Amino acid sequence: MSALKVAIIGATGYGGLELIRFLHNHPEVEKMDLFTSSEEGVIFSSKYGHLLNIQDVPLQKIDYETLENYDVVFTSTPSGVTSKLLPPLVGKGPKLIDLSGDYRLKNLQDYEKWYKKDPAPQEIVDQSVYGLTEWNEKNIKEAVLIANPGCYPTAALLSILPFIKEGLIDPSFLVIDAKSGVSGAGNKPSRTTHFSETNENFSIYKINEHQHIPEIEQAIEMFTGVKTAITFNTHLVPMTRGILATSYAPVKDGVTTEDLTECLMETYKRHPFVRVITDANTIGTSRVKGSNYCDVFAKIDERTNRATIVSVIDNLVKGAAGQAIQNMNVQFGLPQTTGLDVVPLFI
Numbered sequence: 001m002s003a004l005k006v007a008i009i010g011a012t013g014y015g016g017l018e019l020i021r022f023l024h025n026h027p028e029v030e031k032m033d034l035f036t037s038s039e040e041g042v043i044f045s046s047k048y049g050h051l052l053n054i055q056d057v058p059l060q061k062i063d064y065e066t067l068e069n070y071d072v073v074f075t076s077t078p079s080g081v082t083s084k085l086l087p088p089l090v091g092k093g094p095k096l097i098d099l100s101g102d103y104r105l106k107n108l109q110d111y112e113k114w115y116k117k118d119p120a121p122q123e124i125v126d127q128s129v130y131g132l133t134e135w136n137e138k139n140i141k142e143a144v145l146i147a148n149p150g151c152y153p154t155a156a157l158l159s160i161l162p163f164i165k166e167g168l169i170d171p172s173f174l175v176i177d178a179k180s181g182v183s184g185a186g187n188k189p190s191r192t193t194h195f196s197e198t199n200e201n202f203s204i205y206k207i208n209e210h211q212h213i214p215e216i217e218q219a220i221e222m223f224t225g226v227k228t229a230i231t232f233n234t235h236l237v238p239m240t241r242g243i244l245a246t247s248y249a250p251v252k253d254g255v256t257t258e259d260l261t262e263c264l265m266e267t268y269k270r271h272p273f274v275r276v277i278t279d280a281n282t283i284g285t286s287r288v289k290g291s292n293y294c295d296v297f298a299k300i301d302e303r304t305n306r307a308t309i310v311s312v313i314d315n316l317v318k319g320a321a322g323q324a325i326q327n328m329n330v331q332f333g334l335p336q337t338t339g340l341d342v343v344p345l346f347i
């Protein structure tokens with residue numbers, strides 16, 4: 001199927017802007033409409049001047065009858081919005097791809113505990129499919145509602161899952177240390193994202209309390225069968241885009257760096273967006289900036305017999321809009337790279 005009609009709710013946010021950037025060039029998207037909860041009628045390019053002559057269209061009011069006519073509805077809204085917004089649309093026609101955390105956690109008590117908000121209805125959460133494309137393609141193909149993964153979980157999981165699945169590392173001592181650019185916090189200014197408090201500052205936040213902890217643990221169990229508790233912490237870096245996640249875990253006896261590299265190569269040999277890096281000097285967020293790539297690398301520290309596992313993504317692309325479109329491509333039987341085949345910005 002081609003000539004897709006897509007709707008974006010939350011188009012004015014950072015995730016929404018990236019959806020627009022890629023969907024504008026997507027060869028199978030025939031119609032793209034933008035929806036808002038607060039700025040009905042505003043011409044999009046008057047708000048975002050870089051889209052002049054590209055999106056000179058009015059923002060539309062969110063309306064169920066209208067939304068039912070699309071093939072795909074992307075929601076890129078803060079947590080706590082789609083838990084209420086999406087249930088009436090489930091099964092009404094469009095494929096739903098939610099970029100927020102509202103449908104990721106299968107256990108509603110986990111959602112309440114980590115997001116401190118009311119969860120979506122259990123029967124709808126039960127229908128959602130976790131959209132980590134490289135690991136869940138079969139289920140994504142059939143899904144009516146996709147819970148697009150969080151940015152940090154995407155980066156961490158793509159690099160650690162192969163080793164846990166193949167039993168090369170001991171996941172009970174897994175430590176994930178992750179750093180993000182400020183766009184990860186969305187476009188709403190806050191004290192912590194204010195230039196004068198982020199510039200020349202490198203800070204840790206939500207220590208041992210980040211909402212992506214249960215998401216990563218759930219995905220590890222879902223894709224490898226291993227139930228484990230992780231240590232996961234997040235840092236804010238004074239840059240706009242990018243996540244670098246470094247994970248540490250003991251390796252099983254006899255496992256070498258070559259075994260780890262081979263495991264990554266084998267896992268991702270058919271997957272165009274995960275690149276296995278062998279030269280440690282070429283890993284960095286600028287190598288994936290603006291693109292849907294995730295670069296992964298692993299090396300054993302022979303003194304400690306622990307593996308250092310590194311991955312980088314652009315939080316707004318592979319960590320959000322890019323992966324969402326990759327999932328749409330899978331759902332409609334298109335090559336995963338359709339509309340996403342761009343070269344990273346690098347400089």
Ligand SMILES: NC(=O)C1=CN([C@@H]2O[C@H](COP(=O)(O)OP(=O)(O)OC[C@H]3O[C@@H](n4cnc5c(N)ncnc54)[C@H](OP(=O)(O)O)[C@@H]3O)[C@@H](O)[C@H]2O)C=CC1
Pocket residue numbers: 009010011012013014015016035036037038039076077078079081099100101149150151183184185186187188315316319320
């Ligand atoms: N930024 C990132 O790197 C990543 C973000 N995510 C997740 O994706 C989602 C979107 O993130 P991001 O784009 O950064 O967020 P932003 O804050 O930049 O944008 C969110 C948009 O949601 C819309 N919105 C706000 N309240 C409501 C509401 N009550 N009903 C409908 N729409 C509403 C707003 O648009 P309007 O006022 O026009 O309706 C706003 O522009 C979040 O859940 C975030 O956690 C996931 C991965 C990475």
Ligand SMILES: CC(=O)N[C@@H](CCC(=O)OP(=O)(O)O)C(=O)O
Pocket residue numbers: 079099100101150151152180181182183184185211212234236
């Ligand atoms: C830098 C920064 O603040 N990043 C955000 C990532 C937001 C996100 O992806 O959260 P959801 O689970 O709600 O989708 C954070 O750490 O909370």
